[in-house]
Amino acid sequence: MARSYRPDVPFNVPIKLLIPTTIKSKGVNKKVFPSPDDAPLIFGSFKTYGGTETTVNNVFTIIDTGILETWYRPDIKGNCRIYLCETGETFEILGHPENINMRNQYLKCRVQKVGGEA
Numbered sequence: 749m750a751r752s753y754r755p756d757v758p759f760n761v762p763i764k765l766l767i768p769t770t771i772k773s774k775g776v777n778k779k780v781f782p783s784p785d786d787a788p789l790i791f792g793s794f795k796t797y798g799g800t801e802t803t804v805n806n807v808f809t810i811i812d813t814g815i816l817e818t819w820y821r822p823d824i825k826g827n828c829r830i831y832l833c834e835t836g837e838t839f840e841i842l843g844h845p846e847n848i849n850m851r852n853q854y855l856k857c858r859v860q861k862v863g864g865e866a
Contacts, residue, residue: 753848755817759791763816764831766838767823784831792818794832812861814839820847820855830859838862 764787768779796814803809816830816839826844831837838861845857 752851753854755793755854757793759793759818761792761794762833763790763792763794763818764788764833765790765821765824766829766831767825768827768829779827781829784833787831789833790818790821792816812839813842814859814861815856816841816859817854817856820852822852824855824857829862 764784766781766784766787768781770777771780772778794814794816796812799810800813801808801810818824824841824845826841829838829840832839839859840862842858842860845855848854848856
């Protein structure tokens with residue numbers, strides 16, 4: 749019998765889930781994210797591993813990426829963002845979150861920092 753998935757670390761990082769709403773402004777749909785104060789609080793594990801190294805046009809850059817693991821929630825989707833309560837950083841979810849083993853128990857996704865500093 750195969751061993752089922754178990755997270756490596758406890759879900760002890762407080763995270764606010766920013767679920768967007770869509771408004772139509774001048775005929776164009778626009779995503780609007782709530783303030784972190786109004787967002788639901790979830791707990792998970794968050795790892796960055798120093799970001800992702802890329803080279804574009806012979807310019808070496810590091811993109812702030814990370815991996816989020818948390819309890820499964822059907823409202824966590826690819827159009828959401830997360831806000832790290834301890835650092836105040838906002839990350840957007842890349843692609844679709846993975847419902848591990850399709851058991852609706854654990855969720856894992858890659859995230860990328862919104863904005864940046866030069």
